[in-house]
Amino acid sequence: MRLEILKSLNEERAARRAVIVVTDPTGGAQRLVKAADAARDPLKEVLEKHLRSGKSGMEETAQGKVFLTVHVPASRLVITGAVHISQALAPIARLVGYDVTIVDPRTAFASIERFPDVNVIAEWPDKALPPLGIDRYTAFVALTHDPKIDDPALTHALARDCFYIGALGSKKTHARRVERLKGQGIKDADIARIHAPIGLDIGAVSPAEIAVSIIGEITARLRQAEAA
Amino acid sequence: MLARDExxxxxxxxxxxxxxxxxxxTVVETWGSAPRPVGSxxxxxxxxxxxxxxSGGCVEGAVVTEALDVIETGKPKTLEFGVADETAWKVGLSCGGTIRVLVEKVE
Incomplete structure (x- = not known):
């Protein structure tokens, strides 16, 4: 690989933009295609297929066999609620490979003492979320139990097409949430994308166990997108 | 520290x-149960x-040895590893899969 390709690849990754390295497996010739340029590429169809799946692989094309190394941005987890569950969820998610951000306007919750080494933003979601550039490589989890904080954040996560969206609360709490979101004109199909009650059904009781059930559900959604 | 892809x-x-x-x-192809996905x-x-x-640590030693050669010659190599043959002490994968690995010089 030429150093300039590697450099450009690392730049795109740092900027959270998807990119594919196209390699001729016989001759070794290589080029880099940025996601934004894929639509104009001669290999448009296979490139777009791989950008969607995020998977690398060998492909037969009109120009012969090519190997595609697909780099999609590292998954992120954005949480509303600097609550007890988040104190367990943040470190578990980091271990699994997520960059974690917590948003909570309540400064008593969003303190550095409670969340060492985590990016905590003590602002309302309408101010905190837009600059984060939340995208389809982001998982979003609403944990405050407070509609004033969770509802606008959920609406934002739906609009940005997060690959996983979950909200804490019982079936009853969620039914009330569904009514409120409908009242704001959110479509049924979008509301159905919210995982609630949140987490896999593993009988979790403690905050840390609930965090495990949430990260399990996020992983299932990421790795078995069709099934979960 | 655990090394992430980036x-x-x-x-x-x-x-x-x-x-x-x-x-x-880079892992370019896998068959059967392979420890690390294509693109690793x-x-x-x-x-x-x-x-x-x-891989899960099974063939890294062999890949490193071949890589030293690639760094010296500048010529890329494609290596294939299959099931370990225990009697011959051959390098291989204990999980029963086969992987193909492209080794190239960064220049």
Whole structure:
């Protein structure tokens, strides 16, 4: 690989933009295609297929066999609620490979003492979320139990097409949430994308166990997108 | 520290910029049960230091050895590893799969 390709690849990754390295497996010739340029590429169809799946692989094309190394941005987890569950969820998610951000306007919750080494933003979601550039490589989890904080954040996560969206609360709490979101004109199909009650059904009781059930559900959604 | 994919490619760039000879190994094809998915990277320098993985630790030693050769000659190599033949002490995968690994020099 030429150093300039590697450099450009690392730049795109740092900027959270998807990119594919196209390699001729016989001759070794290589080029880099940025996601934004894929639509104009001669290999448009296979490139777009791989950008969607995020998977690398060998492909037969009109120009012969090519190997595609697909780099999609590292998954992120954005949480509303600097609550007890988040104190367990943040470190578990980091271990699994997520960059974690917590948003909570309540400064008593969003303190550095409670969340060492985590990016905590003590602002309302309408101010905190837009600059984060939340995208389809982001998982979003609403944990405050407070509609004033969770509802606008959920609406934002739906609009940005997060690959996983979950909200804490019982079936009853969620039914009330569904009514409120409908009242704001959110479509049924979008509301159905919210995982609630949140987490896999593993009988979790403690905050840390609930965090495990949430990260399990996020992983299932990421790795078995069709099934979960 | 656990190396994530972004650290591996960043290391490849940094090591090369620091003047070290560097090779990048990439899993390009897998058959059967393979320990690491297609696209996984292992970066190797000319002193045999490495970061990342292309298997569960079964064939990294062999890949590093081949990488030193690639760094020296500049010619890419494709390596194939199958099931370990225990009697012959051959390098292979204990999980029963087969992987093909492309090793190329960073230049």
């Amino acid at each position: 650290d591996i490619l960043k290391a490849a760039e940094d090591w090369r910029k620091a003047g070290r000879g560097v090779a990048l190994a 990277n292992l970066v190797i320098d000319d002193k045999g230091n490495f970061l990342g993985s292309v």
